[in-house]
Amino acid sequence: MEKVNGRFGTSNTESPCIYLATSDQQGFDLADRLELQVRELSDAPKDWYLTCKNGKLTLDHPTEPSFQLSEQVIRSRIEDAFRSDLAQACGYYPGKTVLDCYGGWGIDGLILAAAGCNVSMTEIHPVLCVFARDLAYQFNLKMNVICDDVKQFLHASDDRFDTIYLDPMFPTHPTTAKPQRRMQILEQIAVPTQDLDTIFDLALRRANDRVVIKNRKNQRLLDQQADWKIKRRSVRFDVYLALNRPGFQE
Ligand SMILES: C[S@@+](CC[C@H](N)C(=O)[O-])C[C@H]1O[C@@H](n2cnc3c(N)ncnc32)[C@H](O)[C@@H]1O
Structure with missing residues (x-):
């Protein structure tokens, strides 16, 4: 995930993306509820990105363990x-x-x-x-x-x-x-x-x-x-x- 730059530094109306497998219905429900844009999991960036695991909002990273708030x-x-x-x-x-x-x-x-x-x-x-x-x-x-x-x-x-x-x-x-x-x-x-x-x-x-x-x-x-x-x-x-x-x- 990029450090927030000027694009996000002012009133940010653009919603972030969540990266999901096409079969992840729980993920799509979560994306709807949080009004997130959905992208294909295979397009996930090589840094921290939002995804869904077991129905829960998750931060994932290609080389670090996933993270969910406890x-x-x-x-x-x-x-x-x-x-x-x-x-x-x-x-x-x-x-x-x-x-x-x-x-x-x-x-x-x-x-x-x-x-x-x-x-x-x-x-x-x-x-x-x-x-x-x-x-x-x-x-x-x-x-x-x-x-x-x-x-x-x-x-x-x-x-x-x-x-x-x-x-x-x-x-x-x-x-x-x-x-x-x-x-x-x-x-x-x-x-x-x-x-x-x-x-x-x-x-x-x-x-x-x-x-x-x-x-x-x-x-x-x-x-x-x-x-x-x-x-x-x-x-x-x-x-x-x-x-x-x-x-x-x-
Ligand atoms: C120490 S954390 C706050 C943690 C928070 N109290 C909690 O319970 O999770 C400080 C936060 O301030 C945010 N931040 C830094 N500059 C900011 C700014 N100019 N306006 C709004 N938030 C800012 C950072 O992105 C960071 O998430």
Whole structure:
């Protein structure tokens, strides 16, 4: 799968392709549900591509093992949504509006949706958007998946959100610990984060309540001090109160 280029970098209306054997009825059903263009499996590229295995959305590669998101892992995170550090950091109540700016597979967004929030996510990579939509369907959760560059989205719309959540791509980890396969694949296909300062400034002005950034524990992605933090073994959530909060004086 090519790194996303200019074609996908702006509002991307073209749906990605799924590569299927002509006899794969489950694959065709999946393609219909996710509105994917279908191509012959024999035409699959020599890189990561979408396919269907046992009725499930799959990333396949000519030389690497196939990959599917683990339903079990995601289910347990969703079941734990209310107790999660993410929900504590973002704050939740029924209908709280959240924009997840760097949506990825959609897992964090769905945890917040399971905690009762009304979640929209932006993700620049169309294939990751497909996974996010599929997960939302599987777990019967509502999430508005917007396949766009978050900067363009924030410039193009006037929408405000109670919480704006940022989980940018971290620079490759210098330690020897191997991340989970889901993270390894994300590192291969996802788009590196640019302009985080600009997005953060925009977010601070567009949030009604707070902006939350996920960092590695000892990493500082922004110069500005957070109002409060949740620190765990490997990650830290930095919480910044929004500039437009009632009673806030800049
Ligand atoms: C660390 S991942 C997010 C993982 C996510 N929280 C999850 O639960 O799966 C960061 C994501 O940001 C996406 N991204 C990078 N630049 C972006 C941009 N300008 N607009 C939208 N998404 C972007 C990457 O493609 C990547 O999928």
